[in-house]
Amino acid sequence: MNAGMGFKLSHLQSMLLFAALISVAFGFLSRRRPMDRVKYILWSLFLFLLIGVGIGWAMYPFSH
Amino acid sequence: MADETTAAAVPGRNAKRETIAFFIAVAGWLVPGLGHALLKMWGRAVMSFLSVGLLVILGAGMRGNVFSSGGNDAFDALGFLADLGTGTFYLAATKLEANGADVSHAGGDYGTRFLATAGVLNLLTALHAYEAARGRKA
Numbered sequence: 001m002n003a004g005m006g007f008k009l010s011h012l013q014s015m016l017l018f019a020a021l022i023s024v025a026f027g028f029l030s031r032r033r034p035m036d037r038v039k040y041i042l043w044s045l046f047l048f049l050l051i052g053v054g055i056g057w058a059m060y061p062f063s064h
Numbered sequence: 065m066a067d068e069t070t071a072a073a074v075p076g077r078n079a080k081r082e083t084i085a086f087f088i089a090v091a092g093w094l095v096p097g098l099g100h101a102l103l104k105m106w107g108r109a110v111m112s113f114l115s116v117g118l119l120v121i122l123g124a125g126m127r128g129n130v131f132s133s134g135g136n137d138a139f140d141a142l143g144f145l146a147d148l149g150t151g152t153f154y155l156a157a158t159k160l161e162a163n164g165a166d167v168s169h170a171g172g173d174y175g176t177r178f179l180a181t182a183g184v185l186n187l188l189t190a191l192h193a194y195e196a197a198r199g200r201k202a
Contacts, residue, residue, distance in 0.1 A: 006127070007122060007125035007126045007171070008126075008171055009122075009171060009174070011170060011174075014126075014170075014171070014174040014178075017122060018119075018174075018177070018178065018181070021115050021118055021119055022181065022185065024111060024115060025111060025112065025115040025116075025185055025189070028107060028108050028112070029108060029112075029188070029189060029192050
């Protein structure tokens with residue numbers, strides 16, 4: 001990250017931040033009990049990353 | 065008689081509840097989390113505010129595109145609608161991005177998505193607050 005309002009994030013960092021923020025928001029909105037929220041957040045985060053990395057690898061052959 | 069009184073009172077009460085729910089949704093749209101805060105759902109209020117706020121700060125910091133109303137095509141118009149979903153944070157995003165957008169690199173492109181997602185997420189939370197205010201299970 002740079003100083004000031006300029007953020008320089010890698011693809012992975014951006015994806016991780018995005019997935020984490022959205023998972024937390026979804027978890028709090030859709031579940032009421034704390035334990036259910038934690039489970040939902042972790043599951044959602046895992047799926048975000050799995051699908052993100054999966055799509056990345058699926059596109060890999062086309063980049064050459 | 066009692067039934068008639070009850071029957072007459074219920075539509076009025078429902079209309080009042082609908083009006084309150086509408087204003088809670090508008091409040092939630094203008095300031096992320098405010099709708100839930102008015103309903104005393106503190107956890108959801110704080111997390112909505114932080115999630116939308118962080119997405120806007122990161123999106124603007126990565127120099128994502130903050131769409132304006134004077135777009136050239138349908139995609140610009142949709143982007144503007146999504147960005148507008150952040151309510152007052154839209155103004156904050158335009159102020160934070162003093163140097164303008166730069167989507168010539170991946171970071172700027174990610175920033176554009178962060179900003180649009182913040183808007184759509186805030187609309188979702190406002191809708192959730194609206195449903196909760198109407199008495200639907202939330």
